[in-house]
Amino acid sequence: MKERRCHKQVRREERLRQEEAERLAREEAEHAKAEAERKAREQVEKERAELQARVELQQRKAAEEVAKQRAMEVAAKQKATAQEASKKRAREEPEAGPVGEVR
Secondary structure, eight states, X not given: OHHHHHHHHHHHHHHHHHHHHHHHHHHHHHHHHHHHHHHHHXXXXXXXXXXXXXXXHHHHHHHHHHHHHHHHHHHHHHHHXXXXXXXXXXXXXXXXXXXXXXX
């Protein structure tokens, strides 16, 4: 009878060890899964930030290009206006030539 109890006790202890090992394995798997999800979220956030930075850079470059184009248009218009004024003055005052002309 004593042997039987010892055998039962050994089997019970083995079962408890097995259950503990399974519990630890589940915890490790859950931890690994949580860590993988955290890393995936960090990667997504990093990629989102990089994309946002590229978009902002493209928008800034586009705005600079538009401003440059507008400045060129304004300068061309001012030049044309100055030339027209100079021609008008030349017609009104024959001795005064167009701006930039040397006589």
